[in-house]
Amino acid sequence: NAGVTQTPKFQVLKTGQSMTLQCAQDMNHEYMSWYRQDPGMGLRLIHYSVGAGITDQGEVPNGYNVSRSTTEDFPLRLLSAAPSQTSVYFCASSYSGGPSTDTQYFGPGTRLTVL
C-alpha cells in the first residue's frame, strides 16, 4: 500500500510552459484534492474531486485544470506556467466527504519553481 504518491518531486519551468503534476492513490479513496503551500499561507485548496468524473474548484483554481478519469489518479495541469505558481503542491485523498469530515492523507509534495 503506497498511499498517496506524487511525481515529480521537483520541477523547474519557464514562464509559459505547460506541465502536469501527477497524483495517484491506492487506497480506493473517493475524495482527492490538490493544495498549494506558500510561505506563511498554509495550504490552499486548488481543486478537488469527490469521485471519478466529478471535479470542482477550490479556493484558488485559476491557472489550473484537473480531471478525474479514474478513482486512482488526479492529475493537475498547468497550461501556461506563471511565476506566481511557484509553490509546493500537495495532493491529498480521503475516503469520503472532503476535508471537513474525513482524515486526508497527503502525498510528499511537488516543489515547483517557475522562472
Add this chain to the structure above:
Amino acid sequence: GEDVEQSLFLSVREGDSSVINCTYTDSSSTYLYWYKQEPGAGLQLLTYIFSNMDMKQDQRLTVLLNKKDKHLSLRIADTQTGDSAIYFCAEGGYSSASKIIFGSGTRLSIRP
C-alpha cells in the same frame, strides 16, 4: 514564535453543549483546524475553517473564529459519550513537509 494554546480538560454532561477554546499567535495562518483523537487512534481531521471566514457549521459542530483576538472555538451540540476524546486545535498546513502547529489538546470527558 508560533504557539497554539488550549485548556487541558473539559467535562460536560451528556446532552449539553461543549465549547473548546483555542488561541493562536500566527496571524498569517490560512487554515485553522480541529482534530479529534480517540483513545488508541490517530488524529482525525474534524473540521477546518479558512481564515477569511468567521463561522462554519457542520452538523453538530460549530467553529467560531475571532481573527482580531486570534481565538478559535469548537462547539459540539448535544454532546454524546462518543464525543469523548482529545481535541486538538492546529494552525497552518498539515503534512510532513509543511509546518503545522498543534495545541496540547483538550481532553473532553462526558458525565452521565
